[in-house]
Amino acid sequence: MSQPPENFAASIKDFESWPENLVHQTTCLGVLKAHKTRLDVTEPKLFTQEAEDINVSFLELIESGPTFDNLEVSDDEELQQRLGEASRRGEDPKCRFIFIGAGSPQAPLKISRKMLVRVLSYYQVIPGYVDRLLEFDGRGYARKDMYSGFLSQTLLNHTPTMEVDYLGRSGRQLQLCYNLRSIGRTKRNHLAPCHKQWSFRHGAFHHQFDILKGTAVWITTTADLDLKKRIEKSTGKTGMREDRQFQTPEQCLKSSLTVHLLLCDWAYENLRVYFLWLDGTVEDEMYLLVHNRRIHEEYPQIYSLGDLEALRNLQEQTKGALQVLKGNIGVFSGLRDFYHGLGENDGFSLRDSCIGDISSFTRQIDNIIDETKRYLAQGQLIAKIIDARETIIFQHFQSQATEKTEQLTTNMQRHSLTVRIIVFLISIYLPATFASTIFSIDVFKYQDQDPISTSNASDPIKQLVSIPAIALDRWLQVTLPMTCLTFAAAGLWLWREDRKLRREYQTTPICTN
16 A cells, blocks of 8 residues: 655644645645634634534545445544545545534534544644634524625646555545525524524534545535435435436546536525515514504504514614525526636646536526526515614604604693693792791780770671781781892792703704614
8 A cells, every 4th residue: 555645644644733734735834824713712612622513524535335325423533533534445435424513603623623623634624624624613603793605626637645556546526615504494483473483403524525536525514414414315226317427426426416507506595485485474563563453453553662672673674584585696607607717728638528517507697696696686675665664663653752752742731731731720829828927826816905896706707807917017027028038939930940940951962763
């Protein structure tokens, strides 16, 4: 058995430093260190820390085997044995799929970092793949910074650093990595229609194809293993025969194009159902809001923050879908342009024999792009409808606020008038009552020496009208100043209250949105 090249052996030995250990580096060392740093920072959330949770699936076709073998590894030792089988056979499997799952979008990947970088170093995966993996950091569905992109590396000429004879690698290969998002229904069907029943599922994919040998490698990373079942079905006995041929490099390339289409279909398939649901939900919810009625009875509706929250939820759903579609369109276009350019490249040795398959592939991708753009336009229209109707809801809120303000103002005016009347009456009667109470006690007593008054002492009525003039003068001297002071104090208090209300009204901000 031949020995591996020294540079490749050194790279495998230093696998934990990936991507700094790559033998064929097309970027500066600073960029490679930045990729490694991002992997270091996200390691606790990106990879499982429990050894019993590790589970990596392999689906591979050996040169002599008629069907794919389905295998699983649960630790780094088993992974080394699985990868070492190729060196004992003298070549890589004809086609190998490596499936990395997470169980759920909130869970870390079911692989350790050590195992992942061992695989990436073994296949000398380009460093850009790490950016696609960073989406699986445990933050779940709700992502506003979703990253989508297509990256490729083409080595049509012989590249000595990438040639590994003992593994059957010619050094002339294609590398592609990209990520796609699909829309899938969640299992929480008990929620109201306006709440989230759909979620965005992320998938990161890496593909290598040896141009001379026809060997292919796929690394697929998704939250669940739904794609694994689809690929097993496509490569199994139930799949199309022409998509399961790996005898020649041409057949291997065609099979790889089929897998690309399968991944694109995964990202595209639920768009029609999703936008039908979204459009219907918007119409149903907006009918109740805009037309101001319920289903079986009509009456004026008081809008609340719950209505606005339902509207904002639909708006978030729509904008998230638009972002997903735009990212997918970019990846579809990159995939199409890559193979279209490959078919026109004179240095591509499979050009003449595979031009028909490549043309068919690019046409199918064009169809997917056109359909996705149609749904993108539909989503943009729904977003505009939601924005317009959100304005209507704000107008209803402003109308309700105006009505409440007018009602409050009327009540305040009535209250103010009542208070003024009470203050006026108190200002008149309180000083006189107070003075009369004081003068009625024995402290103030006036003796009338008028004989006429004395003769009338036995007559009660005459006693009431017989008030000494000096007593009346003293009463007026006390009452009138007290009344004036009371009026002045009441007026000052009313003036300060009015001034306070005017100041609060002038400083209160008016909400226009």
